[in-house]
Amino acid sequence: MSDHDQLLVIVDPVARRSDGESVRIAKDVLSAGAEAKICLPDSPEEFSRVLSRRGSRRPVVVGDDRALLRAVALLHRDRTPLALVPIGPPDALEVAYGLGVPHGAVAAARTVLDGTARSLDLLVDDSGGVVLGELRLPAAPAPAAGPAPSVWGTCRSLVRTLVRPAPGEPGARTHRLRVEADGVLLADVDAPVAGVTVRPAGGGAEVTVHPGAAPPRLAVAGTLAVSGPDFRYRADGRVAGPVRHRVWTVRADGWTLTLPKQPVPLA
Known part of the structure; x- marks a missing residue:
């Protein structure tokens, strides 16, 4: 990194609350280099204003996946190089x-200071959202957490099971979606x-349609259009929707992210 390189270090408020010591260490290392x-x-809103007024400084986000996605959504149009110091619990940093x-x-x-800027693919949807890693459709709702069963409730369940056998496992849940990859129909609402x-890779979107019992259908496309009854989708682990139509x-x-010169072995 050259001596004249200037950094704009944006510390996400969630990172400051979750791990102030790691934030301090990151600031010290970056300021020293x-x-x-x-x-x-x-x-x-203030995060966005700071980025929009960055001038010639190279932005560095100190935070988790949400902060990274927010920055990419704002910066990918002009392909501003971006760097990240990940701060947060592991499940909030899976994308990073x-x-x-x-x-x-x-x-x-240290990677921010000495790493290499690498160009990466992404998906952009028709509402301005971005996907850096994986897109899943639809997003099944998380099961509601009910109260812990009491001893008496457990006994009653056991009696019911002995008197009336439990039903077999239900079939896999299916969804009625129309899926088109570059205009080619991969699934329609009459075949759940x-x-x-979906994952961005190699300049295209790798699309896998899971029809249930049948083998998956695969495609690589530049555009993916999905429509159907109100559905939610999970983009980089975050649930969005409901919508009836979305195009990626x-x-x-x-976009460009600063990464180690040598690839880091994945944990």
Whole structure:
């Protein structure tokens, strides 16, 4: 990294609350290796304003997957290079680690200073949302957590089971979706599917339609259109919707992330 490189270090408020010590370490490492302006936005709106006024400084996000996705959604149109120091619990950093960002504040901050900018693909939907890792359709609702069964309730369940055998396992839940990849119909509402998974890779979207008992149907496309009754979808682990129609378009080399010069072995 050259001496004249200037950084805009944006510390997400969630990171400050969850692990202030790691945030401090990251700021110290970055400030020691470059001219770093530290910003501490208190809201997503302020986060966006700081990024929009970045000038010539290279933005560095200190935070979790949500902060990374927010930054990419704002910056991918002009392909501004971006760096990340991941701060948060492992389940809030699955996207970052999947992309190859190092674990730990020190290793990640050193990568910001000494790493290599790599162009990566992404999906952009017709509402402005972005997908960096994986898209799943539809997103099944999380099961509601009920009260723990009492001893008496357990006994009654056992009696009912002995008197009347429990029904067999229900079949896989299916959904009525129309799925088109570059205009080619992969599934329609009259043939329910168990789900669809999509990943940006190699300049296209790798689409897998799971029709249930039948073998999956595979396609690589630049555009994916999905429609059907109100459905939710899970993009990079975050649930969105419900919608009745959504189109995702691949942006090959659509954004740039600073990663280690040597690939980091995935945990």
